[in-house]
Amino acid sequence: MPIRSSRSTIVDVAELAGVSRQTVTRALNGLADVKPATRERVVAAARTLNYRPDRAAQSLVRGRRTTIGFVVDDLTNPYFAELGSALSREAAALGWSVLLCDVGSEADKGRAQLTTMTDAVDAVVMTGCRSDTFSMLPDEVVQGDGVRLPIVMIDGPEHPRLDARVDLDLAPAITAALDHLRRDGRRAIAFIDSTEGPDDRRTIHRDYLEAHGLPGREWPVVAGEETIAGGARAADDLLARVEGVDAVLVYNDVMAVGVLKALTGAGRSVPSEIAVIGIDGLELGRATTPELTSLAVDKGAVARAAIAAARSALEPVAGAQRGGSSSARIGLQLVLRGSA
Amino acid sequence: MPIRSSRSTIVDVAELAGVSRQTVTRALNGLADVKPATRERVVAAARTLNYRPDRAAQSLVRGRRTTIGFVVDDLTNPYFAELGSALSREAAALGWSVLLCDVGSEADKGRAQLTTMTDAVDAVVMTGCRSDTFSMLPDEVVQGDGVRLPIVMIDGPEHPRLDARVDLDLAPAITAALDHLRRDGRRAIAFIDSTEGPDDRRTIHRDYLEAHGLPGREWPVVAGEETIAGGARAADDLLARVEGVDAVLVYNDVMAVGVLKALTGAGRSVPSEIAVIGIDGLELGRATTPELTSLAVDKGAVARAAIAAARSALEPVAGAQRGGSSSARIGLQLVLRGSA
DNA sequence: GGTCGAACCGTGAACGTTCACGGAACTGAT
DNA sequence: ATCAGTTCCGTGAACGTTCACGGTTCGACC
Incomplete structure (x- = not known):
């Protein structure tokens, strides 16, 4: 007997x-029409051969399952985790599956991961991507001469290749937050960003300052990394360089928590001396004292929009809307907790 | 022309x-031996038909890809998120894919999700499962008359069906933590659990108290849910019922952060009056003031062990070790930050 | 005009599983 | 002994794609 x-x-x-x-x-799938003795013989044979049915062959003949790939910079960031959770459930409601891909920091490994993911998946949902995850995609996917793998981008940079976008409606939300601060008598409202690259949140903030004749355009602060520690460093940096800041708007909640910590650590009381507002509305914001006021994102809504976008891109109807990238906007809500 | x-x-x-x-x-995969004009014609045809190659058929003929399912109670818990992140990268190193399944609270939906997942996957890695995720698995999977889908359990309840386990080596770690507290002169060391069910961490704690003649066996505190708010409630409960507690060991970091918050909120200073130690070693523990001391789990090591276990269970070598469920133990490390 | 090589394209077969159908063997009653 | 009815089992075909091979066409060159 040849060894296989x-x-x-x-x-x-x-x-x-x-x-x-x-x-x-029949025997292995528990169907009828098998004599018990035969069934046992088959099961035994399967055991000794360690037989395992080929999932690809099965789903080929049983019918198609759609699988979407969820690409994240860093699942460790609770925002992405909450998003992934929502996406998983939303996909499940349609009988879809979600393939997880945490590309992480190492660009070369990220490339490899994305190639294996993209050819196992019917559509891709990417998010974040301030580090340019998009360019890590395999060439044949991004140029898409032949068949375009649908890509929907959540709150990330623009790209002609995208089939759909889900964006956060930041302008009214940030305006509301700043209005709130101004009503409280705050005048020196800084913004702490995560990177120096182009960023809607920062420009919205700056435009607001200009429109209302407030100071602060000259206080660009960059955390460098979207972590608690990064936020703390940025806050220390801000305190060292600027006098009289009485409010801080932060790029996201994770960094905002670091800011909060650094401020109280430096003896500034929050919110009486300095107010802090984050963006995302994470559960994490409940961990601090005072709790973090934030512009909350409805992750369920984002996930639903992303799935819907992928769904319509996969629709078998021949689309005259080829290249007509759809777009959804999700509003944010100012949730007042303790910090502002 | 009939409409398809x-x-x-x-x-x-x-x-x-x-x-x-x-x-x-050839045309769509960018191979040679196609006249440019023909290629364009094909691409155009594919576009108008919105053609999309069947992934199942592709991977059937191109070769097998192994996919593992990652089952979590709640990805929102940063511990599971960090684990998922590690698992994703570890799997990617082998060219494997990870299918995400956040079963969540609703048991019926969880069941449905797990059935669609289990028949798209070559092995399952489950974790947590204090809520009995295991019993949500489809019957044919759990009884496994025919082909056993390999299941590896991370730090969850025992079950004869499991093919492998990855456990946390809690006893020495918790002992180290309690030793540390005792060296600091703490005598009244409470434990805050998440549920009332059987739990290694609680029993290790109680055994330690007994062995060293410490009080506290009569202070069973249960948070109910593994959240910051749950931990806070439990701490309030503890303060209301017991006098003189000078240290608290908490089931996990998420709850411990809530405990920390409740204690400082109630005017107790940490760690001078009461020390707090969590379990997991999350980044989240850096959000608080003081930062949370914790028994840190090396999530990368856990993920590696889980993948290795799945790998050996999938090994094509006929196993005489059928039912011989392997088991790995991962140590924890006491990381001293501010709270103890 | 024949030969040769390149460029381009099509035909079976294969991947591993399940479905639809039909056939054999066995039962028990007429 | 015949028949019908179960019970059990096997044979082609199909799912949608790619691989290996072979064929045709065309131009160029002797």
Whole structure:
């Protein structure tokens, strides 16, 4: 008997059990029309061969399952985790599956991960991507000469290749937050960003300051990394360089928590001396004292919009809307907790 | 021309472009031996039909990809998020994919999700599962008459069906933490659990108290839910019922952060009056003031062990070790930050 | 005009599983 | 002994794609 090095198939089991393919199928899938003795023989054969049905072959014949890939910079960031959670449930409601891909920091590994993901998936949902995850995509996917793998981008940079976008409606939200601060008599409202690259949140903030004749355009602060520690460093930096700041708007909640910590650590009381507002509305914001006021994102809504976008891009109807990238906007809500 | 309601296949494209399957393959996959004009015709046909290659058929013929399912109670818990992140990268190193499944609270939906997941996956990695996720698995999977889908459990309840376990080596770690507290002169060391069910951490704690003649066995505190708010409530409860507690060990970091907040909120200073130690070693523990001391879990190590276990369970070598469930133990490290 | 090589394209077969159908063997009653 | 009815099992075909091979066309060159 020749040694089969590769994985054993259903016919191997059939031969060993002395039956046909079909009987093996019946026996292993618990169908009727199999004599108990035969079933046992088949099961035993499957066990000794460590037989495992090929999922690809199964789903080929049983019908198509759609799988979407969820690409994140860093699942460790609770915002992305909450988003992934919502996406997983939303996809499940349609019978879809979600393939997770945490590309992380190392660009080369990220590339490899994305290639294996993209050819196992019917559509891609990317998010964040301030580090340019998009350019890590395999060339054949991004140029898409042949078949375009649908890509929907959540709150990330623009790109002609995208099939759909889900954006946060930041302008009214940030305006509301700043209005709130101004009503409280705050005048010196700084903004702490995560990187120096172009950023809607920062420009909205700056435009607001200009429109209302407030100071602060000259206080660009950059955390460098979207972590608690990064936020804390940025806050220390801000305190060291600027006098009289009485409010801070922060790029996201994770960094805002760091800011909060650094401020109280430096003896500034929050919110009486300095108010802090974050963006995302994470559960994490409940961990601090005072709790973090934030512009909350409805992650369920974002996930629903993303899934809907992927769905319509996958629609079998021949689209005259080729290249007509759809776009959804999700509002944010100012949730007042303790910090502002 | 009959209207095809289902998804279009490669032969549809071939017919529309007036070529053969193979030429379509060549054109769309960017291979050689296609005249530019023909390629364009094929691409155009694919576009109008919104053709999308069947991933199942592709991977059937191109070769097998292994996919593992990652089952979590709640990805919102940063511990599981960090674990998922590690798992994703570890799997990627082998060219594997990770299917995410956040079963959440609703048992019925969880059931449905798990069935669609389990038949798209070559192995399952479950974790947490204090809420009995295991019993949500479809019957044919859990009884596994025919082919056993490998299941590896991370730090969850025992079950004869499991193929492998990855456990946290809690006893020495918790002992180290309690030793540390005792060296600091703490005597009244409470434990805050998440549920009332059987739990290693609680029993290790109680055994330690007994062994060292410390009080506290009579202070069972249960948070109910593994959240910051749950931990806070539990701490309030503890303060209201017991006098003189000078240290608290908490089931996990998320709850411990809530405990920390409740204690400082109630005017107790940490760590001078009461020390707090959590379990998990999350980044979240850096958000508080003081930062949370914790028994840190190396999530990368856990993920590696889980992947390795799945790998060996999938090994094509006929195993005489059928049912011989492997088991790995991962140590924890006491990381001293501010709270103890 | 024949030969040769390149460029381009099509035809079976295969991947591993399940579905639809039909056939054999066995039962029990007429 | 015949028949009908179960019970059990096997044989082609199909799912949609790619691989290996072979064929045709075309131009160029002797």
